[in-house]
Amino acid sequence: MRRKLIVGNWKMNGSLAMNAELLSGIREGLAGIDCDLAICVPFPYLPQCQAALEGTDVALGAQDVSAHAVGAYTGQISTRMLLDFGCKYVIVGHSERREYCNESDELVANKVQRALAGGLTPIVCVGESLYDKEEGRTAEVVGRQINTVLSVLEEREVCDIVVAYEPVWAIGTGKTPSPLAVEEVHAMLREQMIRKNPDAIECVRILYGGSMKPGNAEELLHMPDIDGGLIGGAALKASDFLAIARQASKLG
Numbered sequence: 001m002r003r004k005l006i007v008g009n010w011k012m013n014g015s016l017a018m019n020a021e022l023l024s025g026i027r028e029g030l031a032g033i034d035c036d037l038a039i040c041v042p043f044p045y046l047p048q049c050q051a052a053l054e055g056t057d058v059a060l061g062a063q064d065v066s067a068h069a070v071g072a073y074t075g076q077i078s079t080r081m082l083l084d085f086g087c088k089y090v091i092v093g094h095s096e097r098r099e100y101c102n103e104s105d106e107l108v109a110n111k112v113q114r115a116l117a118g119g120l121t122p123i124v125c126v127g128e129s130l131y132d133k134e135e136g137r138t139a140e141v142v143g144r145q146i147n148t149v150l151s152v153l154e155e156r157e158v159c160d161i162v163v164a165y166e167p168v169w170a171i172g173t174g175k176t177p178s179p180l181a182v183e184e185v186h187a188m189l190r191e192q193m194i195r196k197n198p199d200a201i202e203c204v205r206i207l208y209g210g211s212m213k214p215g216n217a218e219e220l221l222h223m224p225d226i227d228g229g230l231i232g233g234a235a236l237k238a239s240d241f242l243a244i245a246r247q248a249s250k251l252g
């Protein structure tokens with residue numbers, strides 16, 4: 001059975017003071033939670049979050065990583081630097097980076113390779129735009145995004161990634177696809193990964209992201225191929241983040 005994983009993506013939010021409150025709220029509410037938990041925070045706050053999460057099972061992650069190992073890449077952050085601050089995860093290919101930073105499928109694939117080589121677990125984001133959805137192209141777009149990543153991975157590496165399906169039109173909008181519609185995409189994604197490595201049936205977790213809240217998490221997390229959530233807005237409130245984690249815990 002795949003263990004559920006709930007990841008908070010703080011995006012470009014927070015301050016030292018706000019984070020301190022959020023982190024202590026998370027720490028205080030962890031009792032009884034029995035799923036994997038992580039938060040992916042802005043780079044400057046990694047040391048603060050690392051210190052605040054010490055002694056808990058909440059893992060730390062970043063929201064992007066360079067495709068390069070080291071050197072003259074002004075403004076970029078390497079896997080080595082993220083490891084220095086205790087990161088386990090890194091989000092790669094979030095739709096906000098694909099859109100605002102022009103990240104291509106190929107660059108995303110290179111970053112996934114670099115993250116794996118550096119010992120981090122990439123959370124690989126895929127998802128269709130509203131236009132793609134309305135044109136009936138969800139499977140094509142999401143299939144292309146995941147296959148570009150799979151094409152650069154060794155068979156064994158498939159088990160070292162986490163995938164997040166985030167329909168762009170559901171992010172921050174309060175709109176979510178039906179659990180069955182999400183399940184259909186997740187099953188398709190798993191099928192693609194199984195083709196590369198049959199173990200993906202068990203070893204790869206596929207998260208859903210896009211307006212996941214305490215009110216809709218349970219019905220989504222109930223689906224057989226929805227292994228957790230990548231949470232934006234609701235991860236900025238400790239009580240909401242923990243409520244989602246508690247629902248995941250009930251489901252294994």
Ligand SMILES: O=C(CO)COP(=O)(O)O
Nearest residue numbers: 009171172210211232233
């Ligand atoms: O983009 C997301 C997580 O990466 C989802 O954001 P929201 O939960 O705010 O819709």
